[in-house]
Amino acid sequence: MLQVSYIRENRDHVLERLAVKNFKQPELVDEVIKLDEQRRQTQGVVDDLKAQGNASAKQIGHLMMTGKKEEADALKAQSSGWKEEIKTLEEQYSKIEEELNQKLVTLPNLPHSSVPKGFVAEDNEVVLENGQKPDLYAGALPHWELAAKYKLIDFELGVKITGAGFPVYTGKGAKLQRALIAFFLDEAEKAGYDEMMLPLVVNEASGFGTGQLPDKEGQMYYIGEDKLYLIPTAEVPITNLYRDVILKADELPVKNCGYTACFRREAGSYGAHVRGLNRLHQFDKVEIVQVVQPETSYNVLEEMSTHVQSLLQKLGLPYRVLRLCGGDMSFGSALTYDMETWSAAQQRWLEVSSVSNFETFQSNRLKLRFRNAEGKTQLAHTLNGSALALPRIVATLLENNQTERGIKIPDILVPYTKFEWID
Template structure:
């Protein structure tokens, strides 16, 4: 969530950065500032009347001590108007603060100055490309056919049990899933990330804290009876560990990671681009989350990007890194890198990770602050990244590594799978 003081003092810059996002409601900025001006005027009046009421109360006390009871009673009778005025102004102030909150949550984060302007994914910039794309024979199979051939993933059975987008992993397919989770967690631990096993359901406060609410209600599974939400990513519960917390400056950066299943309702379109593992309602992911000092958060972002790339390199997957344009970034992000792997049989790039710096946007919602030995608390920066999301990693491993002997497992994974081929 943006800070009202910053918007008030930097109106033109705010509008300029929102334009980079191709934000469709810039008028909300001036609407917010008008409400804020009214709120400040009412606050000033309320403060003045409260001060006057306090001064009168003090005067009444002095008169009573002097024995001038008649004058004191007269002042007391006249001071009744203060209570009525104070209540009226307090009610008006509360309404304006609610109105202010309703507007400010509609404003997305401001893109960093390095974020390219653009409208859609077509405007994203390719920052780098790594690895050679495998040359497969003409009869190479897409991963959903390979999954059926080797009986490792059953999409129809998942559809029977739950519905489309909930696959069943079997045999070596299930073991590959578990191997990837452990591989990602072990590598995160070596990089100094503390492993967390968080709940996979969260309350409204948690959803608001990281920006899923009120922006993404339609993409989240809602448990109506208990008013809880299935998490779309481990970012939500892990970041919310620090809601309403003041950390020590010397503790920064704080590194946490966690594996969770993730649930998203966004799937549902049709066509080859969403077949098989390309888009699911439920999937597994290892997430890395950092709480960083504002002065170093962009260095942290680059380090997180490099770390995710190291995982793809270890798995021998061709990948590219995209710097997302303003129009394609998430609502809460200030800067995002997407990592995409090449799926050789489909002959297309598939996103497997997003690494983002949210600057103070989430921290302001969370009231997540840090404090040095001197000085007052200030908002921290939050960052997170997929390290990694499994479905498309599995899709690319199956497609890129298909051979006459079966699916060859990357050497780095063999200690985790216990087998070299899926056959």
């Protein structure tokens, strides 16, 4: 959530950066500023009346002590009127503040100055490309056909049990999943991240804290009776570990990672681009999260991007890094890098990770602060990234490593899978 003081003091800059994100309601900025002015004016009147009331109370006591009862009674009557006025003003203040917050939470985060303008994915900036795209043998198959051929994933059984987008992994397919999760967690540990085992459901306050609510309410599975949400990513429970927390400066950076299942109610569509593992409602992912001091956050973002790239390099997957344009960024992000792997059988790039800096957008909602060297509290910066999401990693591993004999497992995974081939 943007800070009201920043909006008030930097109106033109806020409007200019929101335009980069193609925000369609710029009038909300002036409405927020107007409501903030009303709130501050109302608070000023309340403070003045309370000050007068406190002074009157002392004066009344002095008048009573000196036997001036009539003057004391008159001042009491006047003070009673002030109390009623204060009560009315405080009610007005609450209504103004509620309206202000309702408008404030609809404003997305401001994109970083390096974010390119654009409306759709095609406007994203390619930062780098790494690795050679494999040439497959004649008759190579897409991953959903490989999964059926080698009995790795049963999509139809998932439909029977739950519905589309909930696959069942079997045999070596299940072992490959487990191997990737263990590998990603081990690599995160080597990079200094502390592992967390996390709830798969969160309350509304947690969803609000990281910006999923109210922006992505329609994409989350909701448990109505308990008013809980299935998590769309481990980012939500991990980051909310620090909601309403004041950290010490020497406790930063906080580095956490966690493996969870993730659940997303995305709008359905048809075609090869969503077949198989390309888009699921339930999938596994290892997430990395950092809480850092503001002046270090963009260096940390590069560090996190490098970590994710190292995983792709160790798996031998060709990939590219994109800097997302304003129109393709998430609601809360200030700068996002997407990592995409090349799907040799599908002949297209598949997104496998997003790494984002949220600056103070999440921490302002979370009231996540740290005490700086001067002893003052200030908002921390939060960052997170997929390291990695499994479905499209599995898809590209199967497709890119297929041979006429079978599917060759990357060397780095063999100690985890305990097998070298799927055949």
